[in-house]
């Protein structure tokens with residue numbers, strides 16, 4: 001039965017931020033050989049797919065999301081030979097490797113942009129979005145950068161502005177020019193020819209802009225904090241015509257066997273699911289980020305899951321994400337105890353789970369002293385650095401209790417500080433502790449691998465018959481004709497509750513409890529759920 005499903009449907013995706021995973025050469029920055037040294041850890045998590053944030057040559061104004069050459073490796077991360085060795089070892093372990101593709105913008109040091117800015121009649125001029133100043137000499141329209149300030153920078157060489165929605169060194173490509181997409185598709189083919197298994201595509205829903213560059217309307221619901229939120233981004237996001245571009249990207253993947261692409265898209269469900277492709281296939285997975293920035297409340301999360309299930313097209317495969325390199329870590333958002341519930345939820349919902357490195361040990365956001373802040377939105381907007389800065393979720397992986405947490409040799413200054421809690425929270429220590437978050441993660445991942453119901457089975461919400469009726473418990477069932485059924489019971493609160501699930505079955509066995517201790521058979525008419533407890537129950 002399992003073979004009817006593809007690897008990107010059944011396997012866990014694990015995101016590595018390469019700068020922060022493992023430093024093998026003592027420069028305080030992670031690299032490809034470091035990742036290669038840690039593949040056994042990744043394999044032990046039951047991960048199928050490794051996604052690497054960008055490893056290409058880059059001046060690092062946005063830590064690699066400003067790509068200067070799409071078909072090479074930044075020497076800081078290693079050589080092409082190191083990459084080939086990593087890819088081979090990943091495949092030897094029966095895992096997959098996907099790269100981050102950043103098609104919306106290049107670095108200003110990319111050859112295309114260097115040419116484009118040279119003169120108004122350069123053949124590459126219109127590969128980027130250039131406009132004359134407004135009559136008052138200011139930017140051509142009111143568009144904003146995600147990272148603070150206008151989305152336009154004036155270039156003295158040709159006296160025009162160019163568009164960039166991120167840092168000024170990330171000029172936006174113009175996908176209305178017929179030369180741009182074919183060139184980007186060839187960059188994809190370069191890596192696919194090497195055997196890379198696919199791509200996570202950066203800001204795929206932003207790749208097209210309003211042709212008339214109309215001003216964006218103000219946002220009446222703006223909370224007054226991040227200026228980027230003061231406009232409704234109707235002319236820079238999800239613009240008509242975008243699906244044609246995504247379809248053509250998908251077409252390249254379909255030239256090969258079983259490759260995949262997952263798109264970075266922050267949109268409401270009705271729009272998000274259109275990126276599966278309404279008429280022809282688009283993304284294999286449009287990332288579902290809705291658990292991020294959502295209220296951590298049992299009934300609200302239940303509603304969210306149901307809204308997603310209802311919005312999915314018949315052939316759209318679901319996916320869930322708890323965190324990434326742009327978002328506060330889950331353990332900091334919901335607390336250490338609830339982070340266990342979150343991982344149980346992630347690994348037992350229907351669909352492909354994505355885990356951000358370090359979430360398997362409950363790593364938390366790290367407060368970065370002002371003098372160490374590096375992330376551009378925080379550097380550009382120090383007054384709201386706490387809200388927009390992403391350094392806190394990008395700190396070095398905590399491998400063991402030695403200096404620099406085993407990430408880099410002792411005595412080295414790491415590119416971002418190692419968390420203060422690394423002596424208590426690290427992989428080595430959690431390996432030894434049978435009740436650790438790490439061992440909980442592994443147990444959940446392995447159960448998922450073994451049981452068709454959890455891997456590919458149906459989802460149904462389960463009512464908890466209880467007095468008082470409203471308890472902070474979310475329960476659901478996973479079923480599949482080829483395997484036992486499972487009930488998942490998650491207590492989102494700090495009190496214990498006795499609930500009745502006997503309408504599903506009189507009796508069940510505890511297979512995994514979040515404390516990694518509770519076990520045995522339980523009567524479902526009076527199931528005691530402890531504070532912050534999650535249970536995976538096998539129906540008997």
Ligand code: NOJ
Nearest residue numbers: 062065102166202203326
């Ligand atoms: C989204 C990426 O996830 C983020 O890290 C980056 O800064 C922007 N895109 C720009 O590439």
